[in-house]
Amino acid sequence: xxxxxxxxxxxxxxxxxxxxxxxxxxxxxxxxxxxxxxxxxxxxxxxxxxxxxxxxxxxxxxxxxxxxxxxxxxxxxxxxxxxxxxxxxxxxxxxxxxxxxxxxxxxxxxxxxxxxxxxxxxxxxxxxxxxxxxxxxxxxxxxxxxxxxxxxxxxxxxxxxxxxxxxxxxxxxxxxxxxxxxxxxxxxxxxxxxxxxxxxxxxxxxxxxxxxxxxxxxxxxxxxxxxxxxxxxxxxxxxxxxxxxxxxxxxxxxxxxxxxxxxxxxxxxxxxxxxxxxxxx
Numbered sequence: 001x002x003x004x005x006x007x008x009x010x011x012x013x014x015x016x017x018x019x020x021x022x023x024x025x026x027x028x029x030x031x032x033x034x035x036x037x038x039x040x041x042x043x044x045x046x047x048x049x050x051x052x053x054x055x056x057x058x059x060x061x062x063x064x065x066x067x068x069x070x071x072x073x074x075x076x077x078x079x080x081x082x083x084x085x086x087x088x089x090x091x092x093x094x095x096x097x098x099x100x101x102x103x104x105x106x107x108x109x110x111x112x113x114x115x116x117x118x119x120x121x122x123x124x125x126x127x128x129x130x131x132x133x134x135x136x137x138x139x140x141x142x143x144x145x146x147x148x149x150x151x152x153x154x155x156x157x158x159x160x161x162x163x164x165x166x167x168x169x170x171x172x173x174x175x176x177x178x179x180x181x182x183x184x185x186x187x188x189x190x191x192x193x194x195x196x197x198x199x200x201x202x203x204x205x206x207x208x209x210x211x212x213x214x215x216x217x218x219x220x221x222x223x224x225x226x227x228x229x230x231x232x233x234x235x236x237x238x239x240x241x242x243x244x245x246x247x248x249x250x251x252x253x254x255x256x257x258x259x260x261x262x263x264x265x266x267x268x269x270x271x272x273x274x275x276x277x278x279x280x281x
Contacts, residue, residue: 003071003075004071006075007070007071007074007075010070010074010079010083011062011067011070011083011084011085012082012083012084012085013084013085014084014085014086014090015086015087015090016090017090017093017094019084021058021059021061021082021084021106022061022084022086022090022094024036024038024059024106025040025059025061025094025095025104025106026093026094028040028106028164029042029094029095029096029166030096032162032164032165034162034164037108037109038058038106038107038108039106039107039108039109039164039169040096040104040105040106040164040166040169041104041105041106041107041169042095042096042097042100042101042103042104042105042166043097043100043101043103043104043170044069044072044073044101044103045173045174046169046170046174047060047073047103047104047105048073048076049173049174049177050105050107050174050177051073051076051077052174053174053177053178055107055108055109055110055177056078056107056108057077057078057081057105057106057107057108058081058082058105058106058107058108059081059082059083059084059105059106060073060074060077060081060082060083060084060103060104060105060106061084061086061091061094061103061104061105062083062084062085062086062091062102062103063085063086063087063088063090063091063092063100063102063103064085064086064087064088064091064102065088065102066091066100066101066102066103067085067102069101069102069103070083070085070103073103088102091104096166107177109176109177109181110180112153112180112181112182113182114155114182114184114189117152117153117155117180117182118192118193118196120152121193121196121197121198121219122196122197122198122218122219124152125152125198125218125219125220126150126151126152126216126220126221126222126267126271127151127152127153127154127155127193127198127220127221127222128142128146128151128153128154128155128221128222128223128224128260128264129154129155129157129186129190129200129221129222129223129224130142130154130155130156130157130160130223130224131157131158131159131160131186131223131224131225131226131231131232131235132157132158132159132160132225132226132229132232133160133161133224133225133226133227133256134159134160134161134226134227135161135227135256135257136161136162136165136166136167136168136171137167137168137171137257138171138227138255138256138257139160139161139163139165139168139171139172139257140167140168140169140170140171140172140173140176140257141171141172141257141258141260141261142154142224142256142257142260142261143163143168143171143172143175143176143179143181144171144172144173144175145257145260145261145264145265146175146179146264147175147178147179148175148264149261149264149265149267149268150268150271151179151264152180153179153180153181153182154179154180154181154182155182155184155186155189155221156181156182156183156184157184157185157186158185158186159226163176163181186223186235187234187235187238190221190235190238191238193221194238194240196219197218197219198219198220198221199218199219199220199221199240199241200220200221200223200238200239200240200241201214201216201220201221201222201223201239201240201241201242201243202223202225202231202235202236202239202241202242202243203222203223203224203225203230203231203242203243203244203245203259203260203263204230204231204236204242204243204244205230205244205252205253205254206244207242207244208241208242208243208244209241209242209243209244210243210244210245210246211243211244211245211246211262211263211266212246212266214241214243214266215241215270216266216267216270216271217270217271220267222243222260222263222264222267223235223239224256224259224260224263225256226256227255227256243263245259245262245263
């Protein structure tokens with residue numbers, strides 16, 4: 001059997017919008033991005049990132065217009081995974097973009113536990129806390145930067161937007177599939193982290209130690225706050241140090257995703273330099 005014939009044999013034609021998997025996909029995209037324990041993803045790039053990240057697929061969906069993508073994608077996906085072929089209007093009714101590429105999937109993220117983070121301190125000590133961030137694009141950017149700059153885990157505090165939000169998934173450019181993400185109550189978890197020797201470094205728009213003077217080495221957690229209100233006074237009271245990024249007075253504050261990326265770059269730079277210094281005495 002040729003690859004094309006094998007691909008065609010796997011495609012199951014579904015025309016009803018009431019099919020259970022189609023309803024699950026629609027539910028995931030219209031709610032917080034999930035259906036049960038599965039995450040909805042859409043587009044060739046996201047699905048290839050999910051494959052590259054080794055995620056398990058519950059189902060993959062192709063529209064009639066996107067049928068050609070099946071030849072490229074299905075050989076990379078386990079044969080027991082459901083592969084559904086939908087009329088264009090049924091597919092469009094279930095996904096979130098206005099101009100879909102014709103391919104979507106339900107995948108399962110790897111679970112991460114706070115207990116595992118505690119066990120691995122201080123061997124993997126750089127953490128990132130997100131407190132009340134509301135913009136899904138900002139969260140996706142932060143998750144992408146967290147992976148790029150060596151963050152062990154991202155702790156998502158109360159009132160932070162869902163990391164399953166489709167906009168968060170897109171903005172993370174695949175990092176969400178690999179970066180450990182843990183929903184948690186920061187006011188409860190930070191004292192536990194501090195007992196394990198982790199310093200809390202809180203970000204501030206105006207008051208705090210300038211970025212270049214801050215110490216990001218050792219066991220540390222950087223905390224990013226809400227776009228408008230920043231970090232609550234309650235959380236700030238737990239901080240070991242407050243850090244600000246110097247910038248022009250004409251700008252009130254930096255975008256949360258950009259600010260987090262700058263801080264994580266500086267943390268990575270310092271930590272790599274410190275590691276190199278230690279290795280060479």
